[in-house]
Every structure is written in C-alpha cells, then in structure tokens.
Amino acid sequence: MKISSILEGEYSMPNNTKRISLYNGKKKLFEVLEKERLDIIIYNFYNIKEMEELNKLNSTKVIYFDHSSYFFWIYRHIYSFYNSIYNVYKNGKYIISLVPLENDFLFKKWGIKSVLIDNIPSYDYNLIKPSNLSHKNIIMIGRGKDPFKRFNLGIMAMKKIIKEIPESRMNIISSSYKNLRKIIKNLNLENHVKITGFQINPDKYLKNSSLHIFTSLSEAYPMVLGEVKIFGIPSILCGLDYIALSHGGTVIIYDDNPDIIAKESIKILKNDSYRKKLGKEARISMKKYKNKYIIKKWIKLLLAVYNGINESSYINLFTEHNKRITQKEAYIILNNQLNLIKKRIPKLSKLTLEKLESYSLV
Numbered sequence: 001m002k003i004s005s006i007l008e009g010e011y012s013m014p015n016n017t018k019r020i021s022l023y024n025g026k027k028k029l030f031e032v033l034e035k036e037r038l039d040i041i042i043y044n045f046y047n048i049k050e051m052e053e054l055n056k057l058n059s060t061k062v063i064y065f066d067h068s069s070y071f072f073w074i075y076r077h078i079y080s081f082y083n084s085i086y087n088v089y090k091n092g093k094y095i096i097s098l099v100p101l102e103n104d105f106l107f108k109k110w111g112i113k114s115v116l117i118d119n120i121p122s123y124d125y126n127l128i129k130p131s132n133l134s135h136k137n138i139i140m141i142g143r144g145k146d147p148f149k150r151f152n153l154g155i156m157a158m159k160k161i162i163k164e165i166p167e168s169r170m171n172i173i174s175s176s177y178k179n180l181r182k183i184i185k186n187l188n189l190e191n192h193v194k195i196t197g198f199q200i201n202p203d204k205y206l207k208n209s210s211l212h213i214f215t216s217l218s219e220a221y222p223m224v225l226g227e228v229k230i231f232g233i234p235s236i237l238c239g240l241d242y243i244a245l246s247h248g249g250t251v252i253i254y255d256d257n258p259d260i261i262a263k264e265s266i267k268i269l270k271n272d273s274y275r276k277k278l279g280k281e282a283r284i285s286m287k288k289y290k291n292k293y294i295i296k297k298w299i300k301l302l303l304a305v306y307n308g309i310n311e312s313s314y315i316n317l318f319t320e321h322n323k324r325i326t327q328k329e330a331y332i333i334l335n336n337q338l339n340l341i342k343k344r345i346p347k348l349s350k351l352t353l354e355k356l357e358s359y360s361l362v
Helices: 029-036 048-054 070-075 079-090 100-110 151-164 178-186 203-207 223-230 258-270 272-285 291-306 311-319 327-344
Strands: 040-043 061-066 094-097 114-116 137-141 169-173 193-195 211-214 235-238 250-253
Touching: 040 048, 040 291, 048 079, 061 079, 061 291, 070 100, 070 327, 079 100, 094 100, 094 291, 100 114, 100 327, 114 311, 137 151, 137 203, 137 223, 151 169, 151 178, 151 211, 151 258, 178 193, 211 223, 211 258, 223 235, 223 272, 235 258, 250 258, 250 272, 258 272, 291 311
Parallel strands: 040 061, 061 094, 094 114, 137 169, 137 211, 169 193, 211 235, 235 250
Antiparallel strands: none
16 A cells, blocks of 8 residues: 655556545544554654554564765754654664665664665666767756755856867756746856756757766755766766765766866867767766666565564675675775764764764754
8 A cells, every 4th residue: 555645747657556645634644554454554754753664563563764964964953853753763674775775784783673775766777878979068956945955056167168179068957946046147157057847757958968977965865866876877976985886977076166077078078089988988888787686686675574584684685685884985985974974064074983873063
C-alpha cells in the first residue's frame, strides 16, 4: 500500500492499490496504521516524535528511508535535530541509506544498522542516445528558489565563460526562478542564460548539452546527476565527493568561487578530447544503475522484513557483493568536507575531524 496524496505528473499506480492521504487535518499516521493493520511502512520523513513512536510498534515493521545526507543538517544549522534523528535510527531495525560514506563508515561508528540502496534511475540506460557534446551548451537542473541549489554560482560563472566562449549558452530547467531572473538581468546575461521552466521531459536540452554545472550545497543521491550522466554529459560538482555518483565523468572542485567554476568549464568546453573523455566516463559509470537490479533489491528487502529477518541477516543481505569504501577513503572524504564546512560556516572554523565524525558539533 502506498500512503500519499496524488501529485501532478507522478508515476502511475495499479488500480488495486489503495491510496490514503495523510496530514490533511483529517487522518493521522497512527490512526491509519491501526485501522489498516499495515505489515510494513516505509517512512521517509523527519518527524522525531513520530519516529520515536514508530520504533515502539510491534505489529507494523518500519523501514526508514534516509534521503538526506549528514551534511544537509550541518548546513541547515540544525545540530540538535540531526543528533535526535541518528539516535532514533540507532533504535530502529531497518534503515535504508543513499550515501556510501554514511552507510559504510559513519553509521557503523554510530551503531546504526543500515543497508545501501540506490535510487531508481528515471531513464533506461539502453534507450538513451547520448549527447554528441558538439555544442557549447551548459545545463543546470533543479529547484531554482532553493538556496541549497545555489544556481547563482553557475550564472555568475557564465559571465566569465562567455568572455572566452561567446557562443556558449546556459539552459536552466527549473519551475521556480524569479530570484534567478534578477541575477541574470543584473549581469546582462539575458542573451546567454535561458530559464526553460519545469520540463516533464528535458531530453531535448540534455541531448544538446556538453556540460552540467552542479552547485548544490549538499545531496544524498541526486537524480539530476544520474540523468545527465546517462546522456554522457560531463559534470562539475562543488565538493560532492561523498555521493554514490561522484565518480565517472565528473570534476570535483572544493570551492564555491564562480571564477573557479568558470575556469573548469572553459577547460572542458574548449578541449574536445577532454570533454568527450569525461562524457564517455560519465555514461559508462551509469551502466550498473539499472532499474531491474534496484527493484530486485527492494523486493528482496521487503520479503525479508515481512518474514521477520533478524538484524544481522538483514545487513548481510546487501553487503556480500557490494564494494564498500575503505577507512582511508572515508577519512579523505571527511577531511575534504571538514575544510569546506570551515569555509562555509565561519562559526565552525574550529571544528575538528573527531567532532565531525562523532556528530558532536555543539
């Protein structure tokens, strides 16, 4: 059973699937659980009180789907809040993580029993013809008004990019963009930066793009990055070395300076062989992310939880064949993130690695 309200443009559901809308002032979660006698609930919210009550349930098994990274809570400055979340996870039986650094290293240190399952790709790898990377077009995709997405950095980088590559154009696919239009106008970039609005099928823009600029402050498993990589488009990431899709056709910079973003963009757009090499790597890196494999994992997980698998067996279900990040790799990533946090949040300039890896920021 899926419990949610109907959203415009969402995936279709079988007719025999019952839908119950929650949080509309009429029905509450625990009232529904009691009435419907659900065997399993997949919970992906961060309501601490609800989560604590869910951990007390006996008849309904709870799978927590953690779709935010540790760094998201740091940049939101909600230190005590994420402390509570991870303490709730410690007392939960089934946790799904999207972030290798957390699943393979941090959660283990914190006593959280989790398994790593990737998001289901929105494109079929075998049905997509990749971009030929012949144009000097740049693409940015996401929620334009979300300050965490930081589209302003990409737009400001365009000011320098067009000085070196006048024919370069940027397409921003976003449904909310009033704040972005002002930046574009102030920088006199109306002829070089176009906001397309929301696109259900952004294929025509992806097919004609040669570079993706991804300036997001924090992510867990960004679907957008997977989409552009399937189209064989190189990406510039601002510090996102901890996500599953960070390798393969990406250039990671540990700075938020538009001039540095512009420098790397110019390097990629001007060098045909380098751009094509990155594009090929991006495309190949997505070959393993296939719907049928990820769906099989979910089926395996749900059947195991339904049949009352014990916690140690649950963890072993997904770790036998998965390549885990090493402790050395984990500390390299943590040190990179520590340096970024100090730059981005001055009041945490004295933060230590020991505090960061034990979520003791306050």
